Amino acid sequence: MATIPTVPSEEAGTISTSADWNAWCGTCTYLLGSGSGKNPMFFLMSNVAQTWTTTPGFCNFNTAGAVFKDNDGGFSNSTPGRYTVQTPGYWTVDWAINGGSSASFLVCYLEINTTSANLYNPSATIKCQYTNAAQTTAAAYATSGGLVPIVLFAGDLLQLVVQSGASSTELTSPYSHFTGSWVSA
Amino acid sequence: MATLPTVPSFAFQEVPTITKLNQVATAVNFVTQIPIVISLKRSSTQAVAASTSVAVQWNVDEVDSDNMHSTVTNPSRLVSQTQGYYKMHATIAVSQTATAAYTSMWFQQTTGSNNPLGSGHTQIFGPSSFLSNTVTTDFRSCTLSCITPCLYVNDYIECYVFSAVACTLQFQYGSTAFLDSAGFPDGACCLYGYYLMEGP
Numbered sequence: 217m218a219t220i221p222t223v224p225s226e227e228a229g230t231i232s233t234s235a236d237w238n239a240w241c242g243t244c245t246y247l248l249g250s251g252s253g254k255n256p257m258f259f260l261m262s263n264v265a266q267t268w269t270t271t272p273g274f275c276n277f278n279t280a281g282a283v284f285k286d287n288d289g290g291f292s293n294s295t296p297g298r299y300t301v302q303t304p305g306y307w308t309v310d311w312a313i314n315g316g317s318s319a320s321f322l323v324c325y326l327e328i329n330t331t332s333a334n335l336y337n338p339s340a341t342i343k344c345q346y347t348n349a350a351q352t353t354a355a356a357y358a359t360s361g362g363l364v365p366i367v368l369f370a371g372d373l374l375q376l377v378v379q380s381g382a383s384s385t386e387l388t389s390p391y392s393h394f395t396g397s398w399v400s401a
Numbered sequence: 402m403a404t405l406p407t408v409p410s411f412a413f414q415e416v417p418t419i420t421k422l423n424q425v426a427t428a429v430n431f432v433t434q435i436p437i438v439i440s441l442k443r444s445s446t447q448a449v450a451a452s453t454s455v456a457v458q459w460n461v462d463e464v465d466s467d468n469m470h471s472t473v474t475n476p477s478r479l480v481s482q483t484q485g486y487y488k489m490h491a492t493i494a495v496s497q498t499a500t501a502a503y504t505s506m507w508f509q510q511t512t513g514s515n516n517p518l519g520s521g522h523t524q525i526f527g528p529s530s531f532l533s534n535t536v537t538t539d540f541r542s543c544t545l546s547c548i549t550p551c552l553y554v555n556d557y558i559e560c561y562v563f564s565a566v567a568c569t570l571q572f573q574y575g576s577t578a579f580l581d582s583a584g585f586p587d588g589a590c591c592l593y594g595y596y597l598m599e600g601p
Contacts, residue, residue, distance in 0.1 A: 234411035241408045244428035248405070250486060250551075250598045257486065257598065259548055280526060283550045285486075285601070310546045312528050350532045352503040354565070359529035361546055362511065390507075390525040395548040397488075397597065 217302040220401045221246045230370035237360035256303045256398040262391035275376040299374040309396035310361030321382025323348045324358040331371040355387040402482040406431045424601045437596035440464040442586045447570040456559045463585045481552035485599045491560045494542040494571040494589040498533040502565040505530035513555025551600035
């Protein structure tokens with residue numbers, strides 16, 4: 217979990233301490249950096265062709281995907297269909313789901329599962345940012361995203377739910393991927 | 402190339418020097434006024450042949466604060482000058498087509514010599530697809546949005562379009578152009594981006 221920096225305030229007549237200056241520096245480093253403990257962001261990508269069916273299912277990702285970035289420890293291969301928020305705040309996400317081909321349609325949306333620790337939306341399931349794509353003989357891609365509509369707290373889950381009008385399997389690369397970044401406390 | 406700020410640190414009871422204080426000022430300026438912003442557009446239509454992947458040729462630089470783009474040399478490319486992650490958006494509008502056809506768009510990264518993978522490797526990301534339609538004067542548009550993989554200096558990004566039948570990329574939404582006060586096109590075909598954070 218990244219520690220959201222505290223910006224110091226100064227008072228007239230008070231000599232700034234090294235702690236104050238380091239807090240300023242820490243704020244800048246947090247906003248600039250993509251290393252561990254810095255501004256949280258993730259880029260998750262599948263590494264296998266997944267099959268979508270008429271039953272809604274989670275899109276899985278893997279650290280072995282062609283692109284992988286997770287500087288806040290929110291993703292684990294043991295729960296490949298979710299990103300677990302570590303740092304509370306507002307987040308923005310984007311995704312592209314490789315829908316494979318069929319003569320039907322592909323639907324995808326973001327599902328947020330909050331924990332009881334979420335002060336504003338405790339223990340809730342929120343579905344949002346639906347998108348769909350018409351499938352043909354070529355690979356259909358369902359793409360959406362934007363600002364996550366609620367404040368997220370540590371432990372909340374971000375998951376992509378995919379449903380196809382007929383069974384279909386991801387075609388050539390790129391495999392489905394999911395990106396996100398922390399926006400504000 | 403933008404210079405990433407050097408963020409200093411201060412030891413206990415250290416008296417800050419002007420140099421260090423200015424480093425802090427530079428860093429604050431960088432994070433509050435991101436110096437790398439890109440806005441590219443087209444000012445004319447572009448043909449897309451059937452079943453051919455075509456890179457959008459950006460011929461208008463509205464904003465290009467890090468000299469990532471040229472309208473003359475390889476105008477399809479957005480060449481990274483500063484290593485890091487970027488947020489990219491692109492919107493493409495396609496004219497009516499002879500038949501309702503599969504149309505897709507995507508970003509593609511091509512690595513340069515500074516990338517640990519070496520030059521010439523490609524990675525597609527942020528794709529989207531839709532079916533074009535046959536209604537005259539009815540355009541369909543599509544927007545891509547994604548964080549890029551880490552871009553090293555000289556890696557470049559392109560936006561590709563594929564259509565199962567021949568189509569035309571539009572540069573304005575209506576029959577009359579809506580130019581902004583600076584005279585730039587209305588963005589029916591555009592690419593926006595900004596520097597997000599250093600990488601990898």
